[in-house]
Amino acid sequence: MDKSFIKAKPILVKLIEHGFDAYYVGGSVRDYLLNREIGDIDIATSALPNQVQALFEKVIPVGIDHGTVMVRYEGESYEVTTFRVEESYEDYRHPDRVHYVQKIEEDLARRDFTMNAVAMKLDGTIVDPFNGRGAIKEKRIETVGVAEERLQEDPLRMMRALRFVSQLGFSLAATTYDTIRHNAYLLERISIERKTVEMEKLIQGRFANRAWQLFIQSGVDQYLPSFEKEPSLIQKCAQLEWIPLEDMAEAITIFHQLATSLSVTQMVKDWKLSNDVKRQSLRLTEAVQQWGSEEDCYVLYGVGESLLSSFCKILQILNRDAPSFKNLKRTYEQLPIHSIKQLALNGNDVRALFPNRHPGPWMQQLLRTIEKEVVTCRIRNEKEYLKERALQWNQQEEDY
Structure with a gap:
């Protein structure tokens, strides 16, 4: 058994010792069956939330209204959720009513896709009432029960399906695909923040190309920021050979290169991303635009070490003439x-050189000019040389 399950084992043991049923559930079991790296471990139990709270020292009631608490154990966090069934989703996200049940099979029946409706006992026995293992073996994404009911309960599940295509390389079952195609419009009712979370996971997948094609075929793209404003963007995305991205800053940079009518600033706003994402994307965008027209060393200087890998990936995806990351990194490391x-x-040195000039934009322009000459190795980074260059620059400005 994977070490992640072993670390969580004491939680299941304690629940079982006190007379409750407890199982590993969801994505961790799916990924275990796929021999993929295990992410978060989720636990389902017959114990009620207050009973779980009574058993463990550190419990955070993160979603207690819906039966979920977070158990902290040896530095890790585990979501522990009471077996439940759900009724109606008026807000297209949270069930209006939750009823606790005693059987794991009833709990699994409320889940989105059969590959996620799989549980595992403490001894490794798999509980699989909806043939999730068969779907995993056949690399098929199909809903639990009636597809229309599952996807209308929470329309974000349509994006989740495409995200799983990107992450796992699976195909959509025919009924799942048809239902997405006929219900894509319901994504209008989903918050931008939730769509952004799914998009970020999608672009990190190894099979993003398959997902972009499905966006086009299903019409999901028409209800997403950026894509709804520029219909040609999805077609252009589908024509590229994608490699897994790190984050939305990289994606926004690529989207802008494919559709320059979409500004970085506006896309960041539309997707409700952070100012940090905007800063990174603007830096990457400037570097991509400079590549080939400025000296490589100066472009890489502007990129900075933290975004060097992102820059390299973006050039590769856009089919720009880019050296390997190893060569880019070597060039960067050799910068003066x-x-x-x-x-x-x-700035203090400049003011001392020109005591009769008032500080202003000219100082920044001077320092930028000298900075570029140093980076491109035209002059040495020694104070006396730089003072001499500053005096020459000032004379040229006065002559002009």
Whole structure:
């Protein structure tokens, strides 16, 4: 058994010792059956939330209204959820009513896809009432029960299906695909934040190309930020050979290159992303646009070490003439400076050189000019050389 399950084992043991049923459930069991790396471990139990709270020292009532608490054990967090069935989803996300039940099979019946409706006992025995193992073996994504009911309960499940295509390389069952195609419009009722979470997971998948094709065929793209504003974007995405991305900053950069009418700033706003994502994407966008017109060393200097891998991936996906990451990294490491803070000349030095000039934008322009000449190895990063260059720059400006 995977070490992740072993670490969580004491939680199941304690629940069982106190007379409750307890199982590993969901994505961790699916990934175990696929021999994939195990992520978060979720646990389902017949114990009620207050009974779980009484058994463990550190419990956070994260979703107690819906039967879920977070148990903290040896530095790890585990969601422990009482067996339940659900009734109606007025907000297309949370069930209006939750009823606790005593059998794991009833609990599994409420889940989205058969591959996720699989549980595992403490001894490794698999509980699989909906043939999830068969779906996993056949690499098929199919809903538990009636597809229309499952996907209308929470329309985000349609995006989840496409995300699983990207992550796992599975195909959609015919009924699942048809239901998505006829109900894609319901995604209008889903918050942007939830769509963004699924999109970020999708672009991290190894089989994103398959997902982009399904976006087109199903019409899901028409209800997503960026894509609804620029219909050609999805077609262009589908024509690229994608490799797994790290985050939305990389995706936004690529989207802008494919559809320049979509500004980075507006897309960040539309997807409700952070200012940090905007800063990263703007840096990457500037670098992509400079690549081939500026010297490589200067472009990489602007990218910075933290975004070097992202920049390399973006160039590869866009089919730009890019060296390997190893060569880009070597070029970056050989730069004479990696930050303007390492420049031997600073603002105080400039003011001392020109005591009769008022500080202003000219100082920044001067330092930027000198910075570029140092980065591109036209002059040495030594104070006296830089002072001399500053004086020459000032004279040229006055002559002009």
